[in-house]
Amino acid sequence: MSGTSGISGRADSRDNCCQTTNTKRYTFVNHQSLKGLTYCNGQIKTQFGVKTLTTVLEVQDLTKTYQLGSVPVEALRGVSFTVDQGDLVSILGPSGSGKSTLLNLVGALDRPTAGTLLINGVDVSKLSDNELAEARKNVGFVFQFFNLIPRLNARDNIELPLAIAGVPKKERKARTVEALKSVGLEDRMDHKSSELSGGERQRVAVARALITKPSFLLMDEPTGNLDSKTAQEMMDLVIELNKSLNMTVIIVTHNKAVALRTRRTFSMLDGLIASDEVNGQ
Ligand SMILES: Nc1ncnc2c1ncn2[C@@H]1O[C@H](COP(=O)(O)OP(=O)(O)OP(=O)(O)O)[C@@H](O)[C@H]1O
Numbered sequence: 001m002s003g004t005s006g007i008s009g010r011a012d013s014r015d016n017c018c019q020t021t022n023t024k025r026y027t028f029v030n031h032q033s034l035k036g037l038t039y040c041n042g043q044i045k046t047q048f049g050v051k052t053l054t055t056v057l058e059v060q061d062l063t064k065t066y067q068l069g070s071v072p073v074e075a076l077r078g079v080s081f082t083v084d085q086g087d088l089v090s091i092l093g094p095s096g097s098g099k100s101t102l103l104n105l106v107g108a109l110d111r112p113t114a115g116t117l118l119i120n121g122v123d124v125s126k127l128s129d130n131e132l133a134e135a136r137k138n139v140g141f142v143f144q145f146f147n148l149i150p151r152l153n154a155r156d157n158i159e160l161p162l163a164i165a166g167v168p169k170k171e172r173k174a175r176t177v178e179a180l181k182s183v184g185l186e187d188r189m190d191h192k193s194s195e196l197s198g199g200e201r202q203r204v205a206v207a208r209a210l211i212t213k214p215s216f217l218l219m220d221e222p223t224g225n226l227d228s229k230t231a232q233e234m235m236d237l238v239i240e241l242n243k244s245l246n247m248t249v250i251i252v253t254h255n256k257a258v259a260l261r262t263r264r265t266f267s268m269l270d271g272l273i274a275s276d277e278v279n280g281q
């Protein structure tokens with residue numbers, strides 16, 4: 001697939017472009033997600049005004065082969081795409097298609113076997129272990145089973161990444177309360193995670209992921225353990241955070257209804273992106 005939804009794909013998208021001497025100015029015609037909009041020097045003009053686009057992820061021919069004893073498992077077989085700041089993307093696909101493998105690479109949790117992966121312009125495959133850990137600070141993770149510490153209350157779970165990062169106590173407290181408010185849980189801050197519902201636990205996990213102010217949020221089956229009503233509410237929250245914070249979000253899901261609520265969906269099959277579609281919303 002061409003993977004040209006980001007502005008970095010403009011070289012492929014200059015159908016009918018009009019270029020003046022001092023500025024780069026294109027009107028996208030065949031470009032899937034930018035159709036009808038005008039690009040001018042890093043900005044997209046929409047009916048709501050001018051929006052600056054920054055590519056946060058650039059992925060080119062990415063492969064990942066696990067070695068299972070003597071057997072190679074080709075989990076990703078050449079995946080390419082770009083994601084712009086503020087986008088809301090879902091990765092949909094059957095079990096074993098490579099969704100989590102891709103998310104782990106994008107989150108700098110693992111290294112690719114081959115291909116290029118730029119996070120905020122930095123080539124992750126060339127980083128040392130320490131630098132990789134540094135790159136991970138750009139990323140907030142949310143997982144299907146919440147991964148909270150059961151004996152800690154909501155507030156302490158959320159505050160933990162800041163404590164590890166050595167943020168002063170006063171600032172930690174203020175940021176934790178702010179994060180709890182942003183997920184609508186200020187009245188549950190003293191509850192241990194074992195005293196929270198599944199939906200509330202996932203909200204705590206989202207607040208914990210956001211507290212370090214990451215440049216994007218990666219969610220692996222965030223609604224997989226929730227009933228359909230709570231899953232809807234989780235998606236309401238994700239959409240709200242995406243809009244209000246201009247937070248880039250990538251959600252892995254098996255659930256087509258969840259995927260359809262995102263702006264753009266990659267469908268994965270056998271380690272490849274079989275389609276990259278913009279959802280009508
Ligand atoms: N650490 C590993 N070692 C060997 N093979 C692995 C490893 N992790 C994943 N795989 C294999 O890579 C392929 C892709 O796995 P991945 O976990 O990315 O799939 P997925 O799409 O997330 O599936 P699910 O929806 O079940 O979570 C599978 O065939 C899996 O068995």
Ligand SMILES: [Mg+2]
Nearest residue numbers: 099100101220
């Ligand atoms: Mg998975």
